[in-house]
Amino acid sequence: MSNETDIGKDSILSCRKLVRFLGKDENRTHVLRGVDFDAHAGKTHAIVGPSGCGKSSLLYLLGMLDRPDSGEIYIRGTPMARANDNERTSARNEHLGFVFQFHVLLPELTAAENVMMPMRKRDQLGESAMRKRAIELLDAVGLGDKVNRLATHLSGGEQQRVAIARALANEPPVLLADEPTGNLDARNSNIAFDLLSKLSHERSIAVVMVTHNPELASRCDRVLRMLDGEFLK
Amino acid sequence: MSTNFQIALRFLLFKKRAMLMTLSGIIFGVAFFILTQAQTSGFEQFFIRTILGTDGALRVTDRFQKPVDYKTIKMLDEEEALQVETQRKYIEGIDYPNTLKQAVREFPEVKGVAEVLRGQAEIDSRSRTQDGQIFGVNLNEFLSVSTLGSQIIAGSLENFEKSPQGLLIGSTLALRINVKPGDIVTLSCKGKSQRFSISGLFETGVGDIDKVRIIVHLNAARSLLQRPFGANYLQVSIDDPDRAPAIAERMKAVVQHDVSPWQRREKVWLDVFRALRFSSAITVSTIILVSALGMFNTLAMLVIEKTKEIAILRSFGFSKADVTSIFLWLGGVVIVSGTTLGCLTGALLTWGASNIPLRIRGIFSTDHFVVNWDSSHYIAAVITASVVVFIASYFPARRAARIEPGEIIRGTSS
Structure with a gap:
């Protein structure tokens, strides 16, 4: 682990002394106890640990989807923990890609339209360029022949691959995945993981993955074990 | 999109x-x-x-004697002004219609002015007798303040114009006494009777008017009603009827006669x-x-x-x-x-x-x-x-x- 003075040297996404409580009154739980973390480009990082140890909480804090009670989060050296909602929203759009366990796609849209959605929000490419890129990404995840299929007409594994393609739509330097294979069978789990691993190395993306699957975790470049809101040394 | x-x-x-x-x-x-x-x-x-189209935008009626200066009334609050208004003495009708018409025509908004002599009379068609309201008018003057020309449904205005003893009668009244153009009727008022020929039937569309109104030439009305001078009111048409209340107020102050805008007359x-x-x-x-x-x-x-x-x-x-x-x-x-x-x-x-x-x-x-x-x-x-x-x-x-x-x-x- 690097200390606070190392921020920005070789990590894209970092956090220092991150503290988070969840719940209220007697249900208040100390979920994260001053966690430090660095994500490096082109590497796959697995965060493992028992249920409730705080790994998903850390992931959502790193993804600007939640706010820490104390500590700091840096994206390319820029502190973001106390940024306003618009700055955090913009950071999510430009720097972060998300893959969730329940691969939530917009059911009214086709696979290509789902992948184009983050690009539309960023508004940097024209319609045809966005579509071309969406088709390329879907091709990369093995769904080149299903670009025009409605999300509801895809299998669970296919939907997860569309979600991976969507997470990569704006070429984010960091991809955060919360149990990306948790809802898939063994075959689809391997396909999804291989895909994330390949994209990480080929496109120099820092992949941070929370998983319960020890086999998949062991195939990552770094494995961080968590217990009671802290990383084990 | x-x-x-x-x-x-x-x-x-x-x-x-x-x-x-x-x-x-x-x-x-x-x-x-x-x-x-x-x-x-x-x-x-x-x-x-x-x-x-029937009664005009403004009606200049009774003369009043001013108890206080008009400007003073304007300065009073509503309740005091009303008190002064109620103390005001009104003299019924218009004594000098020609002078008043001239004064009213001075207002730039005024399009036409017609004097009207009104009175009650009995109309007898031999088959039936009914009460009616006589309206004595100068036809050309009255046409400038009404749509009488387009209200004729039988007979013609030309017949009326040519015949000093002609009359125009409301359609409902004509139906009640069973007359048509060309028929002779007798009008009686204050013990005096005169024979008239029906020149035409008109329909204003307002039931209360069509069942009582009889229009005759002003001179014939003067003779029948035995009123050689004056008039009951002046009917005035203006270019913008929506401004009638404001114009009425100004006119009232100048001519010292009550002036009622159509909005007040038809308020109900x-x-x-x-x-x-x-x-x-x-x-x-x-x-x-x-x-x-x-x-x-x-x-x-x-x-x-x-x-x-x-x-x-x-x-x-x-x-x-x-x-x-x-x-x-x-x-x-x-x-x-x-x-x-x-x-x-x-x-x-x-x-x-x-x-x-x-x-x-x-x-x-x-x-x-x-x-x-x-x-x-x-x-x-x-x-x-x-x-x-x-x-x-x-x-x-x-x-x-x-x-x-x-x-x-x-x-x-x-």
Whole structure:
């Protein structure tokens, strides 16, 4: 682990002394106890640990989807923990890609339209360029022949691959995945993981993955074990 | 097409049945709003046109002796002014109509002035005798302050003009005493009788007028009513009847005679029409209101059903403002399509209503539904629907924007 003075040297996404409580009154739980973390480009990082140890909480804090009670989060050296909602929203759009366990796609849209959605929000490419890129990404995840299929007409594994393609739509330097294979069978789990691993190395993306699957975790470049809101040394 | 608008359209299709029901409600609400306004204001406008064409915009009547300076009255408060007004002494009628006419014509807004000598008389057609009201007029003068020319339904004005002992009679009165043009009738007043020939029948459309009014030449009226001088009132037409009350006030101060604008004379009926228009607007607005409540319900459900999708949109860069705008676009689509189709349906219904045969004989007469084509009805309907639908979509939009993506995606709450 690097200390606070190392921020920005070789990590894209970092956090220092991150503290988070969840719940209220007697249900208040100390979920994260001053966690430090660095994500490096082109590497796959697995965060493992028992249920409730705080790994998903850390992931959502790193993804600007939640706010820490104390500590700091840096994206390319820029502190973001106390940024306003618009700055955090913009950071999510430009720097972060998300893959969730329940691969939530917009059911009214086709696979290509789902992948184009983050690009539309960023508004940097024209319609045809966005579509071309969406088709390329879907091709990369093995769904080149299903670009025009409605999300509801895809299998669970296919939907997860569309979600991976969507997470990569704006070429984010960091991809955060919360149990990306948790809802898939063994075959689809391997396909999804291989895909994330390949994209990480080929496109120099820092992949941070929370998983319960020890086999998949062991195939990552770094494995961080968590217990009671802290990383084990 | 903006991304938010595209998402809004997809959400709209997701709830197409419920949205279609809401849209139908807005369309019919707007359409019926327009129809009822066109119909109630149609009858009101028809009544006003008839009244202006018959009795004129202003009536200069009794002379008054001024108890205090007019400027002093203007300085008093309403109650004191009324007290002074009630203390004022009125002298019935007009003593010097020609001088007064000259003074009235000095007002730039005045288009025409006619003196009228009025009195009660009995009309006898041999088959029946009825009471009537004699109106003695100079025909050319009277035509400049009324639409008598277009009110003739039998006989002609030329016959009347050529015949010093001719008369024009209201259609209902003619029917009651069973006379037609060319017939001879006897008019009796204060023990004096004169024979007149019926030159024509007129129909103003106002039942109260058509059943009593008899128009004769001014000289004939003077002879019959035994009033060689003066007049009862001056009937005045002006270029903008809506300004009649203000002009009446100014005229009153100058000519020292009471001047009554048509709005004061017909206040009772105008108030009835206004009340009808408001009550129908309120009644029909409930259709829009109920539809908007349905829309509020649909959107609130949509926010609940689409919570995960909203959270996902937020996770890849959609801001709170984007989420708000998605739901406001939904309202916008309903407003634009609902009011456009509603206005078209309203216009179609109004056109259809104007062709419905409907015989009315009473405060006015018409043989078909009277409608008033006025853009203000459409503007009022669009504004009402827009405000209500905007409110109905604003609150669900705000609720959707408050969704915290982290909480929803994790299914936990901090």
